[in-house]
Amino acid sequence: xxxxxxxxxxxxxxxxxxxxxxxxxxxxxxxxxxxxxxxxxxxxxxxxxxxxxxxxxxxxxxxxxxxxxxxxxxxxxxxxxxxxxxxxxxxxxxxxxxxxxxxxxxxxxxxxxxxxxxxxxxxxxxxxxxxxxxxxxxxxxxxxxxxxxxxxxxxxxxxxxxxxxxxxxxxxxxxxxxxxxxxxxxxxxxxxxxxxxxxxxxxxxxxxxxxxxxxxxxxxxxxxxxxxxxxxxxxxxxxxxxxxxxxxxxxxxxxxxxxxxxxxxxxxxxxxxxxxx
Amino acid sequence: xxxxxxxxxxxxxxxxxxxxxxxxxxxxxxxxxxxxxxxxxxxxxxxxxxxxxxxxxxxxxxxxxxxxxxxxxxxxxxxxxxxxxxxxxxxxxxxxxxxxxxxxxxxxxxxxxxxxxxxxxxxxxxxxxxxxxxxxxxxxxxxxxxxxxxxxxxxxxxxxxxxxxxxxxxxxxxxxxxxxxxxxxxxxxxxxxxxxxxxxxxxxxxxxxxxxxxxxxxxxxxxxxxxxxxxxxxxxxxxxxxxxxxxxxxxxxxxxxxxxxxxxxxxxxxxxxxxxxxxxxxxxxxxxxxxxxxxxx
Numbered sequence: 155x156x157x158x159x160x161x162x163x164x165x166x167x168x169x170x171x172x173x174x175x176x177x178x179x180x181x182x183x184x185x186x187x188x189x190x191x192x193x194x195x196x197x198x199x200x201x202x203x204x205x206x207x208x209x210x211x212x213x214x215x216x217x218x219x220x221x222x223x224x225x226x227x228x229x230x231x232x233x234x235x236x237x238x239x240x241x242x243x244x245x246x247x248x249x250x251x252x253x254x255x256x257x258x259x260x261x262x263x264x265x266x267x268x269x270x271x272x273x274x275x276x277x278x279x280x281x282x283x284x285x286x287x288x289x290x291x292x293x294x295x296x297x298x299x300x301x302x303x304x305x306x307x308x309x310x311x312x313x314x315x316x317x318x319x320x321x322x323x324x325x326x327x328x329x330x331x332x333x334x335x336x337x338x339x340x341x342x343x344x345x346x347x348x349x350x351x352x353x354x355x356x357x358x359x360x361x362x363x364x365x366x367x368x369x370x371x372x373x374x375x376x377x378x379x380x381x382x383x384x385x386x387x388x389x390x391x392x393x394x395x396x397x398x399x400x401x402x403x404x405x406x407x408x409x410x411x412x413x414x415x416x417x418x419x420x421x422x423x424x425x426x427x428x429x430x431x
Numbered sequence: 432x433x434x435x436x437x438x439x440x441x442x443x444x445x446x447x448x449x450x451x452x453x454x455x456x457x458x459x460x461x462x463x464x465x466x467x468x469x470x471x472x473x474x475x476x477x478x479x480x481x482x483x484x485x486x487x488x489x490x491x492x493x494x495x496x497x498x499x500x501x502x503x504x505x506x507x508x509x510x511x512x513x514x515x516x517x518x519x520x521x522x523x524x525x526x527x528x529x530x531x532x533x534x535x536x537x538x539x540x541x542x543x544x545x546x547x548x549x550x551x552x553x554x555x556x557x558x559x560x561x562x563x564x565x566x567x568x569x570x571x572x573x574x575x576x577x578x579x580x581x582x583x584x585x586x587x588x589x590x591x592x593x594x595x596x597x598x599x600x601x602x603x604x605x606x607x608x609x610x611x612x613x614x615x616x617x618x619x620x621x622x623x624x625x626x627x628x629x630x631x632x633x634x635x636x637x638x639x640x641x642x643x644x645x646x647x648x649x650x651x652x653x654x655x656x657x658x659x660x661x662x663x664x665x666x667x668x669x670x671x672x673x674x675x676x677x678x679x680x681x682x683x684x685x686x687x688x689x690x691x692x693x694x695x696x697x698x699x700x701x702x703x704x705x706x707x708x709x710x711x712x713x714x715x716x717x718x719x720x721x722x723x724x725x726x727x728x
Contacts, residue, residue, distance in 0.1 A: 165531060169539055172525070175600075176542040182568045183557050195566045246453035255446045265453070266720075267713045268461045272661040274685040275702035278695050279467035280460070302460035305453060334445040363550040365664050366682075370690060381550045385667060388556055396563075399556050406553045414548050418541055421548075421608070 180407065186400035187211055194396045207397075215401040220375055224383040225409065228362055231293055231379055235300040236357040239308050240350055242301070247312030248338050252324060262313065269306040273366045281370040291374040299367050304357040311356065315349025316342070348420075355417045362410065380406050465706070472700040478693035490700035500701060502676050503684040506591055510680065511659040514595040514602075519652045521599065522606025523644070526614050527636065529607075544608060546601045555668020558597045559584065584670055587677045594669055594678045598659060606651040613647035614640070650719040657712040661705065681705050 185201075186194055188208040216222045249255075250262050280299045281290075289295035319342065327337045343350075368382040378386070384402050388394060414421070475486045494500050525543070529536055546554070561569050562583040570580040583593040621643070625635045641648075663682035666672060672679035672687070679687075681701060689698030 162533075165528070165533055168528065169533055169536060172528075173539045173542055176539070176545065179557055179561055179600075180545075182561055186560055197566045197571050199566075199568060199571075242452045242456055245449040249446055249449035253442060253446050253449070255442070261450075261454075263717055265457060267710070267717075268457060270657045270709050270713045270716070271461070271465065272682060272685075272702060272705045272709055274661070274663065274682045274689070274698070275468055275706045276461065276464035277686075278471065278689050278699060278702075279464035282467075283464070298460055302457060305457060309453060335448060338449070359548055363664070365550070365552050365667065366686065381552050381664075384550070384556070385552050388552070388668065389671070394556075396560055400560055403553050403557050403560075406550055410548050410550070411545065414541075414545060418544065421544060 183400050183403050183407075186396060187404045189397045189400075191395050191397050194400075211397055211401045212405070215398060215405055219383075219387065219398075219402075220378070221380070221383065221402065221405050223376070224378050224380045225405075227293070227377055228379040228381075231296045231300065232358055232361045234293070235297045235304060235361050236354050238297070239301045239304040239357055240354060243305050243308035243353070244312060244343070244346075244350065245335075245338060247309045248316055248342060250309070250313045251316035252321070253334075262309075265306050266310045267306075268302075269310065273303070273364075277367050277370045280367060284371050291372060291377050293377065295371050296368060296377070296379070299371070300361045300364065303364070303367075304360060307356055307360070308353045311353045312346065312349050315346045315352075319345050352420045355420050358413070359410075468699040469703060471695050472703050474696045476694070476696040478695065486696070490697050491704075493697065494700050494704070499676050499679065499684060500681075503679040503681050506676075506678060507660060507662070507680045507682075509591060510595050510598065510662065511656055514598045515652055515656045515659050517595075517599045518603045518606045518655055519648060521603045522651065523610050523641075523648055525603070525607040526610035526644075527640070529611055530614055540611075543604050545604075547604045547608075549601070551601065551664035552668040554597065554601055555665050555670075558593075558600075559669055562593065585674060587674050590670055590674060590678050594666065597669060598662065598665060601665070602655055602659070605655060606648075609651040609654075610644055610647050613644055617643055646719055650716070653712065653716045653719065657709060657716065660708065660712065 182199070185199055188203055188211065189196075189199075190207050193207070246265075250258065276299070284290055284295040284298065287295075289298070323341060323345070324337050327341045328334075332340065362379075363381055364379075365381040365385050368379055369385055372378055372382055375383075384406055387402060388399060472490055473485060473487055475482055475484045475489060529540060561567050564570055564580065564582050564585060567583075569583070573580050581589055584590050617640075621639060622635060625639050630638070661682050662680050663686060666678055666680050666683045667686075670678040672683050682705070685698045685701040685705070688694045688701060692698075
């Protein structure tokens with residue numbers, strides 16, 4: 155749409171305001187994380203930067219408060235769960251896209267509906283089952299429910315990506331004597347790689363941020379993920395040391411921030427993969 | 432053709448082979464827990480008093496008379512209705528705005544996407560710092576502008592609105608992304624034809640753009656509503672349900688009963704009421720998601 159000069163100027167001002175609302179909270183959070191415990195209370199916040207305080211805060215959070223360990227735990231749990239969700243979910247999505255069987259659409263929508271079930275409704279049973287399996291305070295104890303939470307979304311997104319691949323490709327491979335499984339692994343997987351990436355990104359974001367089931371299942375510091383660690387820090391320590399809380403915030407946000415720089419365009423793709431009518 | 436004769440048998444085997452693992456997994460870790468918590472909801476199960484007794488609908492009866500349950504139901508409803516409405520309006524406006532494709536807008540779009548990726552617990556803590564009445568930067572700025580400096584999180588008449596506001600900040604980007612993507616996919620000729628016919632800008636948006644975007648907007652709104660309905664993490668980080676009970680959501684009340692008070696039966700009853708509501712929401716959502724596809728095989 156064409157704009158007049160004055161309108162264009164106003165539009166740019168609006169855009170800058172939007173950017174400020176989006177980014178200012180993070181800037182202020184970072185600023186607080188560079189303060190001493192009492193330095194936080196200074197209003198207006200002076201725009202000074204003390205390297206010593208900065209290093210002390212971050213070292214305190216990363217090593218003394220185990221956030222390096224939490225990050226590693228989060229990485230292991232998120233990576234392994236997402237991978238397994240793909241391994242289980244990709245064949246299912248392929249079946250929904252290609253095979254015809256009774257009540258297929260009902261099966262598909264039932265699976266998808268699990269994406270929307272409130273996690274509080276399964277947190278207690280999952281906690282009990284995981285404990286009875288002897289998996290409390292283990293990576294596997296977190297991964298098992300996380301895979302279940304991610305699976306519906308993975309399947310849902312990948313059905314859309316499989317649908318975009320022409321069926322003639324399958325038919326040709328089948329005529330050549332491939333089994334369905336071979337068609338999937340040898341022919342289709344390379345073609346839906348972008349789709350798997352999109353599904354993986356959304357799986358990663360969800361699992362990385364999950365806290366409710368984590369709080370139920372995990373009590374040992376050795377297994378805590380970042381959000382569970384942050385949750386226990388803010389609920390255990392009252393009143394909060396705000397410089398510490400802000401540092402925890404930055405340390406938590408930073409990996410996601412870097413991650414989002416790399417996957418930006420796939421996020422846009424993923425949100426639309428829901429095949430809106 | 433021999434391949435065609437083998438087909439039906441192979442098909443059935445293929446369905447089991449490809450779909451089996453996913454179905455079995457979800458039965459084990461989604462269906463079973465859901466049935467398990469339904470069962471628990473009929474028991475008086477308090478871990479702290481090691482009581483375990485079948486009481487039928489007793490928990491649901493208690494729930495009906497629990498003022499905190501009704502308050503959290505009302506809080507959840509207000510937060511979902513008001514918050515999601517605001518997200519839908521703002522997200523759509525943002526999508527229309529970014530459709531101008533100003534220079535540098537890709538960067539601002541990138542910034543905008545960030546909040547919805549963040550850990551909600553930490554988003555809550557972050558806003559607690561920003562909104563602190565004594566040293567928070569928000570009230571400092573309001574003071575400079577000569578505006579009143581409210582107790583965002585401490586004032587019982589305001590805290591729920593603050594929670595809603597932070598939810599709007601975090602999730603408006605989701606609506607924006609969905610609507611913007613749809614807008615970019617619309618055929619440009621429609622708009623050009625309207626302009627040639629002399630339609631004004633507002634008329635074009637109102638009569639052509641918005642009706643074309645309506646399914647995407649509805650999808651984003653319902654999707655968000657189902658998620659807002661189960662809000663837990665943000666409450667945990669921002670207000671912990673207080674002051675008093677003014678920001679306790681249904682999820683949070685179920686969590687407190689389950690995790691803090693160790694009343695598994697009662698917590699499951701609260702959660703199950705939520706499941707019923709979620710099913711209604713999902714049914715609505717399915718009208719906007721293409722589950723049925725034409726058969727080509």
